[in-house]
Amino acid sequence: MSQLPRFAALPVGIVVAVQAVVLTALSGRYGFHRDELYFVAAGRRPDWGYVDNPPITPWLARASTALFGETPMGLRVAATLLGMATVVVVALIAREFGGGRGVQLFTAISTALSTYVLVVSHMLATNSADVLLWSLIAFFGLRLLRTGDGRWWLAVGAATGLGLANKWLVLLLLSGLGVGVAVAGPRRVLATWWLAAGAGIAVVLAAPVVLWQASHGWPMLTVAGGISEDDGVENRVLFVPMQLVLLSPVLVPVWIAGLVRPWRDPGLRWARALAIAYPVVCLELLVLGGKPYYSVPLLLPLVALGAEPVLRWLGRGGTVRRALIAAAAAVCVAVSVLIGLPVVPAPALNGPLLAMNKEPGEQVGWPDFADSVAGAWQRIPDTERDTAVILAGNYGEAGAIERYGPERGLPQPYSPHMSYADWGPPPDRLVGPVLLIGRIQPGTPASRLITGCRPVAKHRNADGVDNDEQGVVLSLCSLTRPWSVAWPQLRHYY
Incomplete structure (x- = not known):
């Protein structure tokens, strides 16, 4: 033409x-x-x-x-x-x-x-x-x-x-x-x-x-x-x-x-x-x-x-x-x-809509999630909080705490997931409790490095949306090796 x-x-x-x-x-x-x-x-x-x-x-x-x-x-x-x-x-x-x-x-x-x-x-x-x-x-x-x-x-x-x-x-x-x-x-x-x-x-x-x-x-x-x-x-x-x-x-x-x-x-x-x-x-x-x-x-x-x-x-x-x-x-x-x-x-997302497209569900409840983390953080004794670490299971959790955490009195979170792993590890001077978000799979290197986990909270978003964070467990744990040693073994991509 x-x-x-x-x-x-x-x-x-x-x-x-x-x-x-x-x-x-x-x-x-x-x-x-x-x-x-x-x-x-x-x-x-x-x-x-x-x-x-x-x-x-x-x-x-x-x-x-x-x-x-x-x-x-x-x-x-x-x-x-x-x-x-x-x-x-x-x-x-x-x-x-x-x-x-x-x-x-x-x-x-x-x-x-x-x-x-x-x-x-x-x-x-x-x-x-x-x-x-x-x-x-x-x-x-x-x-x-x-x-x-x-x-x-x-x-x-x-x-x-x-x-x-x-x-x-x-x-x-x-x-x-x-x-x-x-x-x-x-x-x-x-x-x-x-x-x-x-x-x-x-x-x-x-x-x-x-x-x-x-x-x-x-x-x-x-x-x-x-x-x-x-x-x-x-x-x-x-x-x-x-x-x-x-x-x-x-x-x-x-x-x-x-x-x-x-x-x-x-x-x-x-x-x-x-x-x-x-x-x-x-x-x-x-x-x-x-x-x-x-x-x-x-x-x-x-x-x-x-x-x-x-x-x-x-x-x-x-x-x-x-x-x-x-x-x-x-x-x-x-x-x-x-x-x-x-x-x-x-609240109407649960059911067919989330089955067809899960992404809207991943846009719900992040301030609530930060509230749950803040509540668990308060379970750490005042004398140990200055050396404690928040360890998020994935980049979404870490990003939410980084965005909503400061107004709730939370410190910088860390996560071994994706590029957050490059932005860590926590300083070795942080030897206090580990506030772990999620669970550690038995038999993995992480199960030998982060031990003694005691569940202190379970997150539920106010809208009841069934997303990846709904029901996630928050635990207080102990670290067995310095962060600089443990971090390469904790890193994960998925």
């Missing part, structure tokens, strides 16, 4: 404006997610890397809280902006395929209301930036394939470098697109020095992150290997079903149409690499045992590709067909909102 339609700035802008209003209005409900507490803590300790993720998301957490306040609403400004940008980029992708005003509007609405985008736009996660960066790489890559202008390799390289500084899953996207171009072309885009220039930009941007990981023993690969080992079977079993529901069941025919369209429309032969990339990425994830949602960002460009034929099909349908489809779409949108946004009272 020689001339693209105009970008539907006004209707897409209205969608983005409504998206911003809704996300902002709901961003203060419930509270911080455990991962958000971890990112806020990591943002206070800026570095080129962390055990389980590169630095972009913690940096965003620091910037957002510095500008808008260290509250859930202040932190989530960053997530909202990333979600808005994702909607605009995916609408631009629809334009690349020749989609006019209606197609771009449909794509923008579909993207904004999809379950996955709602979830990652409501709370700040590594996926919040990841979905935008995948969309940008797809957009720049499709521009390159459509125009044959090698200069777009520079944009692809820049987006890739930023993607690697946020999450290394972009390598799956690049491999999928690379296989697609090798199989279906247009291969002429590979025969240019602009490719080397784009790769150079990506290397320069990603180098500090890669060097940090290398100097720390590649901990991200250790974490990824643990995910595959612990959850690989479950991930493989659920992979295909989750592809059908993570975006939205009503959008499945749309992205399937996107997979088919380049093979039926001679004018879109250049886009066949995108249709090949998705099954390639899915196959890689099945082999690696990756989580099903890792491939979902690639479905958004396919929705943009399939939007036009689906709208044409709907236009040919009768009133009954359109009414049935509208009803199905309304139900799916309602389910997406219920799953992805905090629209129900916290």
